[in-house]
Amino acid sequence: MNTINIRAFVNKEKDINYPLWHPYSNINKNINHMLNIVRGEGVYLYDTNGKRYLDAASGLWNVTLGYGNEAINSSIIEQLDTLSYCSLFENTNPTAVLAAKTIKNMLPEYFKKIFFTCSGSESVELAIKLMREYWFHMGKKDKNIIISLADSYHGTYYGSMSVSGIEREHLNGFVPLVGDIEFFKPGVCNKCKENSEYPNCKLDCLRAMEAFIRNNEERIAGIVLEPLLASKGVTILSEKYIKSVQELCNQYNILLAVDEVAVGFYRTGSAFYFQRFNLKPDMVCMAKGINSGYLPLGAVAICDDICNLYMGGDEALIHGSTQAGNLLACAASIATLKQYTEMNISENVLSNGKYLIDQLRSRILRQKNVGDIRGQGLIIGIDLVKDKTCKTSLEVEKIVMIKEYLKRRGLITYMSDTGITLLPMLIVEKSHVDFIVEVIEEIFNTVVY
Ligand SMILES: Cc1ncc(COP(=O)(O)O)c(C=O)c1O
Known part of the structure; x- marks a missing residue:
């Protein structure tokens, strides 16, 4: 198995001259692992290096119809x-x-x-x-x-x-x-x-x-x-x-x-x-x-x-x-x-929402660190647990690291204290869903945490 230690991605350095105090954040928030986003198009965001990310958090759950509509x-x-x-x-x-x-x-x-x-x-x-x-x-x-x-x-x-x-x-x-x-x-x-x-x-x-x-x-x-x-x-x-x-x-x-x-x-x-x-x-x-x-x-x-x-x-x-x-x-x-x-957006939400949750359930629900996958339409929660039987949530630091890994792989997700939340845009297509599932599945096959 090709394993990647995601701890390596979390850089601990802080910049005291940085002028922003971010919402819901420690004043010394480590900005080194934040994305520096400069452009958006459809379901994608681009950072200063031109790297593309599929935004499966819809901004902060609000960018429903994509960037540059x-x-x-x-x-x-x-x-x-x-x-x-x-x-x-x-x-x-x-x-x-x-x-x-x-x-x-x-x-x-x-x-x-x-x-x-x-x-x-x-x-x-x-x-x-x-x-x-x-x-x-x-x-x-x-x-x-x-x-x-x-x-x-x-x-x-x-x-x-x-x-x-x-x-x-x-x-x-x-x-x-x-x-x-x-x-x-x-x-x-x-x-x-x-x-x-x-x-x-x-x-x-x-x-x-x-x-x-x-x-x-x-x-x-x-x-x-x-x-x-x-x-x-x-x-x-x-x-x-x-x-x-x-x-x-x-x-x-x-x-x-x-x-x-x-x-x-x-x-x-x-x-x-x-x-x-x-x-x-x-x-x-x-x-x-x-x-x-x-x-x-x-x-x-x-x-x-x-x-x-x-x-x-x-x-x-x-x-x-x-x-x-x-x-x-x-x-x-x-x-x-x-x-x-x-666009009859409701139809897209229901069909791609079902496709996403079905794919996630069939491909990752059996993993020992996945406690539950549930959702309605295009809002889906994946519980990450220490072990299936005890259902205790994975430590928050580990969930953060998993989120970091997904980001490195070009997928932006939202994190809760119970795991990963997916809120893809309402215009999401099947190919986007396939990418989301593929990258999430990778966590369980390649990542040590
Ligand atoms: C259910 C619910 N109510 C209220 C709010 C607060 O909204 P806002 O961040 O726009 O103030 C949020 C934000 O996430 C929310 O999810």
Whole structure:
């Protein structure tokens, strides 16, 4: 066997004169093993040496239609030549209106308004504010507790960070976080101790949340639901659990906001993931795939009940940021959403997503370091474990090294604490999938870690 020791790839030197502090990073981040990217075309990125990489992370899960997409470029340029900026605080304009209308048309009719933001974090931030203010205006000031899921990720602004259940231990220095937030364990069938298969299970995973809600009936403002735990290695919630969360919301008068930042805009095949479960959320938080990552943009779709409450009074909603609904970002969104429809992107996501997961399962699932492979459409998690029987995750350092190896081989992936996450672009083709699988399979045949 031709073995390569990937430890050799991880250079430990640091450059103290380097000016950037990178997101989610140690200030001394070792930049020597970061890619220095200068060009992009379709599903590929190119570094300063002209080396090509297949981007199976879609940028940061957002570049759905590829780099240098002509229609998106043209739309942005046309807008740039007409009007580069228009504040939505005081004005309206046709571009922002058309972008909002297009998004609204992808959703059930009861969504009355689209509120633009600059990011997924800001979308969640707004959803939480609306949850609390809704009940405030309804005369229920104490109905302000927000429920979220352990292992969920919702962003890094104060509110969105406070409702994120993942890696809470890193938030200790930011205390006090936004208060009155309660976390409950997500319902995940393959982690179930009960071992009885859906739909015959007793739904033990929901018991604690249900009991808490029952005991605090008048206090719960809303539930923020990440319907698929994307940052936790693509943890898939059971259908029954998701539907039961909706039922609890109905039964106890609780607002439901689904966070579709990662899975919205066809990532899983359907326009929005919640639509598969016939949920009736009150708000939908979006970003990422909204404009294929060309410019910062997020949005919250808001239901008629919430809108009607504000329509009845003179109260302004105190939320907004200078660049929210930026015209260039909206122009990129219009061109992106049009292509999703014209290309019938859903079909490509479902067929190549199935091909990718089938190939991975048939070629690497038997490996002793592969615990599980799961996904929906084009978001797929590969659990890397020390050993199949114990299912303990491989050490993070080893996962980092594997990711480094893949990069060396021209494949960019996303890493979670449970393994490798693949989020190829929605325009991915069969030949790209073959390359992804071939390089990942190599890890188990050639790499010592
Ligand atoms: C589910 C979810 N919500 C919110 C966010 C935060 O979005 P942003 O990074 O645009 O602020 C993310 C980002 O990955 C996400 O995956």
